[in-house]
Amino acid sequence: MKTVSRVLAAAAAAMIIATPMAMGAGKYRTPEQHNWSFNGPFGQYDRQAVQRGYQVYQQVCAACHGIKHLSIRHLGMPGGPFEYLEINGERTRFPNPNDNPAVVAIAEDLFPIEDIDDIGDVIERPRRPSDPFPYPYANEAQGRAANGGAYPPDLSVIVKGRHYGANYIRSLLMGYDQEVPEDVDVRPGNYYNPYMPGMLIAMPPVLMDDMVEYADGTPATIEQMANDVTYFLAWAADPHMESRKSMGFMVMGYLFILALLLYASYRKIWSRVKH
Amino acid sequence: MSGPSTYEPKTGFTRWLDSRLPIVRLGWDSFVDYPTPRNLNYWYTFGGILTVCLMIQIITGIVLAMHYVPHIDYAFASVQRIDRDVNFGWLIRSIHAVGASMFFLAVYMHIFRGMYYGSYKAPREILWILGVVIYLLMMAAAFLGYVLPWGQMSFWGAMVITNLFGALPLIGEPVTQWLWGGFSVGNETLNRFFSLHYLIPFLIAGVVGLHIWALHVPGNNNPTGISVKTKADTLPFHPYYTVKDGFAIVVFLIIFAGFVFYAPEVLGHADNYIEADPLVTPAMIVPEWYLLPFYAILRAVPDKLGGVILMFAAIGVLFILPWLDTSKVRSMRYRPMARWFFGFFVVACLGLGWAGAELPDTMVPGLGALGVDFLLFGRVLTVYYFAYFLVILPLLGFVEKPSPRPASIEESVLNGDKPAKAGAAPAAQPAE
Structure with missing residues (x-):
């Protein structure tokens, strides 16, 4: 009986572990493991990195990729990159993102949003933290037309929506300068990237050294x-x-x-009876 | 529920209530004084664990339904809103999603336990059949629920499963369109799936009531498979099994919480975080892990209708299991041959799950040199799956020589679970 229970337990565990791994298999290069600050049971986000990442998203990615499930206020919510700000050299927490000066400033810097005023006219007004981020296209057809037929995916949950998650995104962004194997036919409008399933991607290599100027002075290498x-x-x-x-x-x-x-309690209660 | 009730109302109010609605008596007889074999091991705690699973799914599900929008244009976004903006929405949805997997993990343990100790045999056939009905309803609820987030795997899973009915001759097309509420998986499909997903858990709760009723008439089976003969064989359910089940439930909840808090996505599929797109087929459409063995059986048959029939037969055969097993001995503890075949059966089920997760033409690791791909692997295991029920169990009853069994549960407990001394072994009694 003991053996059976042990075999059962081991087999069930193996099944649970093997299933998601088996599903990731495909004909592309396995992304490189990176030592993320959020790895492990106690891992947290590196807020400075998330702030810099938002800058990269806004200045590079946002031209083609939306984040439609996020509102601007999310940047300042608990756990968000702008929850704490340095005000006069003091680390200050803003519990309500609507009062967070950094978030308000980000909102006002984005494209104005269409709204309806009190008498029913369509107007444009500056964005507020409660508004969504601007979406780069009016609809999917426009997105495809602007990108040679490929529709740039929304990035709100892209890390959960790809096998290998963050490692995949990072490797993909850094994976362009690889030599193209002879048996891969790269047509115009496509680029070779060994981390992309199918190894051909419609997104051109977008990151170039020093293309953003980080507010904190970090050198903007492609890897960074x-x-x-x-x-x-x-x-x-x-x-x-x-x-x-x-x-x-x-x-x-x-x-x-x-x-x-x-x-x-179990031991105590059962000690009264033979079992 | 069976046997004379020992409940005695002590206060005026409980006496008044007892002569009008003996509900306290029912609870007392079912969960306090209920005589339970004294030798139940931890494999017998999964019934209680499953009750907890059902309650967790219903409670979290009711809250999720308050925030979920069953419309193809808003479903995915409403799930994102639950994860981001609803207070503790991320937690409630994670418990519900992980909970489905934990529910199946527990039900598989429960089913395998029933098969090993022969809990399906007389006089517990109805109890077993009700259990299979619950399992079927669980699979329906899980499939319908997986469609609701309206991700890629939701949509294409719904497409694959509903299209199976298209394999039926003549009525295939009208049945499929009737299920869809249209000419493809669309908004009408999502709406009815949501409605049915909300309904089925309450059906399950109803059948669970019957399942417990059918359990409490003959009483629990036990690891020896020997029927309860005297009061010395049993203990009152409370406190002995409330505390043992309680401990097992908390250990189970620790594993559950491990997934919820530290690996909430590991049991799911990344593609379901891509919004459903009827024009883009995912590279690989796979069901959740707990349905993979049936997916492998479906794919083992080259003919679509044949595959569908075999897949449903894989569940259907469970209904007649009580009459397929011809052995007079319940517990496989005393069936030296059956326990090996049962062990292989468990391995075959796990192997079928593995085969269901892989592309059929992928070589099986370690067996690739022999030319064994997952299609062949799945086929061999499918043959074993059915052979276990239709050939092995019916024949074993005639060829197997059971090992000596203790005369009673009490004796087995006193002898430390060892069979009785050779020579003193009682003659095999019918159905024990």
């Missing part, structure tokens, strides 16, 4: 920008990760103590 924008996208896809992990720690602790108490 790829790391930073992936940090931003990882946060955008899973904005509650930090509270999830810290709550998990408490829940696990609670359950372990409860399990110990129940086990002790």
